[in-house]
Amino acid sequence: MSVNTGDTGPLSAIGEHRIRMTGQEAPLNLHTMLQLCAAGELRCSEKTRRPSATTVAAVGSQLADGDFYLHDPIASFAWPLIIQAGGLATIDGGRLKLTPKGRTALRRPPAEVIRGLWQRWLTHAVIDEFSRIEQIKGQRARNVLTSAKNRRQTVAQALASCQPGEWISVDSLFTTMRRKRLSPTVARSEMALWKLYLIDSQYGSLGYDGYHRWEILEGRYTAAVLFEYAGTLGLLDLDYLHPTGARSDFHDNWGGDDLDALSRYDGLQAIRLTALGCYALGLTDTYRPPTDDKTTAVLKVLPNLDVVATGTLSPGDQLLLSGYAEHTADRVWTISAAGLLSAVDTGRTLEDLATFLAERTDHELPSSLTTLIDDITRRATRLTDLGHARVIECADDALAALITRDPALRNLCRPIGDRHLAVPLEHELKFRRALPKLGYVLPRQTTP
Incomplete structure (x- = not known):
């Protein structure tokens, strides 16, 4: 198939086109998410576990290449849910806080963590992805929707059958799924279809003949999984347009002409299984990052305990530094005993800081810093919390x-x-x- 190229970054205007190479940005975004949780910057509802609007905006502003769309969050909505489902963070007082598993994830290879997140999400997702297709009403009625867990696993099976490194259009994938009987059936029964509707529960019911076509229910659910979760985790490269006017398969439904799009995922045109995706799906046993493992020297640590950014720092790296040191100038962080004690008090380890700095400098850390770290480490082990x-x-x-x-x-x-x-x-x-x-x-x- 022919695929046009497009710029990276969020898409905003109708008619614009993007191709996102998510396999390279997902590990960076994972690091940023863990640092945001470590800093207590993310809020989620205790009841629904969904991120607040402020949190979605905060995540979107920190993503490596921004969200997929400028005004309709996808990745920035999915990340807090993925982190929770994977057991890397839990809600404490309305904020996402790293669990011991989450702190361990900070030191593990990102690909391994992402593989675990995908596999865990298949069975422990926080929400039913179909709920994000808000134009289809009646989902909360009793005994309407099938098990989301089974649907997820069906889509994952369909993904695993894709040819790695080759683009496949979404419509071709839909055809293949139907032919192979890999259908993530959404409605529990024929009666359940009558409870789902567009605009009006009577005239717009999906129970009418021709109103519940595979593309409208199963296809839209599949697109949600592909775009919002597989794409966010870097399993798929994405070829997509603005959703407005991207699909017309719902226009024959009553009320369909009044909608610009049936879902925020309507613009998804094609997908390509990445090397990271093959690893996460279990198609390969190993994963080799596309770039050299050696981190570029982007920091200089001065004897006066100033850390100067001499290159470009990722949002996650900036968050990590700010967790230990005070951001005193545009490209300068200042380390102090008080800052290190505060970091330890919030659950951070000084070993992580020392490793981080050593990997991003091309010189030995000054003795003034190593002495301070040793001193604070000693102080931090003099008291033991024995519980209540x-x-x-x-x-x-x-x-x-x-x-x-x-x-x-x-x-x-x-x-x-x-x-x-x-x-x-x-x-x-x-x-x-x-x-x-x-x-x-x-x-x-x-x-x-």
């Missing part, structure tokens, strides 16, 4: 000694001074049950 505990006051030191020496109680508490005991919360119930055998009881706290 209930503090109990005894009437006298004799009773405290009696309890701490009792065979049934001594492993359930720790002495604090002469008359106080600390009982870890996980041992409190056993502690209360053992006390009566010693002839004592711990009264429950009462609210005044």
Whole structure:
């Protein structure tokens, strides 16, 4: 097939055309997402787990080549959901915070992390992708939609059958999926189709003959998976237009003439399976990045603890630096003891900083920095968090000694001074049950 080339970056105007080589930008965007989570910059709903509008805008502004469209978020909406589904971040107080698995991902090869994210997303996605096709109403009615998990896996199977490195038009893929019976069936039954509609639940119902064609339901769902998730993760290069007027297969439906597009994914024209996609789909066992693994020296660390950017830093690298150092000038970050202590307090490790700086400089790190890192590392290991505990006051030191020496109680508490005991919360119930055998009881706290 013939494919036109286009500029990178978000597409905004009707009639414009883009080709995005997502395999190169996805690893950069993954790094940025993890750093945004580490900085506590992303907010998601505790109830729906969807990102807020402010978060979507913040992610879009940091993506390597921007989102696919200028005013209709796709990748910037998908990334917070993908990170959650992969177990790399969880919502804490309305903000996405890195999990231990997420912090480990910061040190792993991006391709390995992306492969894990795709495989995890297939079975643990946060939302049903079909819900993003807002023009089709009635989706929330009971017993209407099939299992999204099964649909996802069907689309993944269809992707795995594509020829690596070769463009295939979306319509050709649709034809192949139908021929091979790889249909991600959307509606549970014929009755369920009557509950789905455009514009009006009666006249625009998809239950009418010809109103629920494969391209309208299964095709649009497939396009959502390809564009918003496989494309975002770098599994596919994308050839796409502005969605307005890109497809006319819904115009025969009642109300279709009133819509510019049936979905934000209507502009997707063709896809090409990337090397990263082959690795994520399990078609190959190894993955070799398209560029040399050696990171270009883009930083200079001065003895006064200033870090100067001498080249171009990715958004993720800038976020990482700002997590440890103060951004004091346009291309300068200043490291200090207070900044490093603050970073450790938020869960960052100084080893990650040292590795990051060593990989992006062409000189040895100054002794002033290594000495400071060693000193802060030593201080950070002098205190240990033993978790929450209930503090109990005894009437006298004799009773405290009696309890701490009792065979049934001594492993359930720790002495604090002469008359106080600390009982870890996980041992409190056993502690209360053992006390009566010693002839004592711990009264429950009462609210005044």
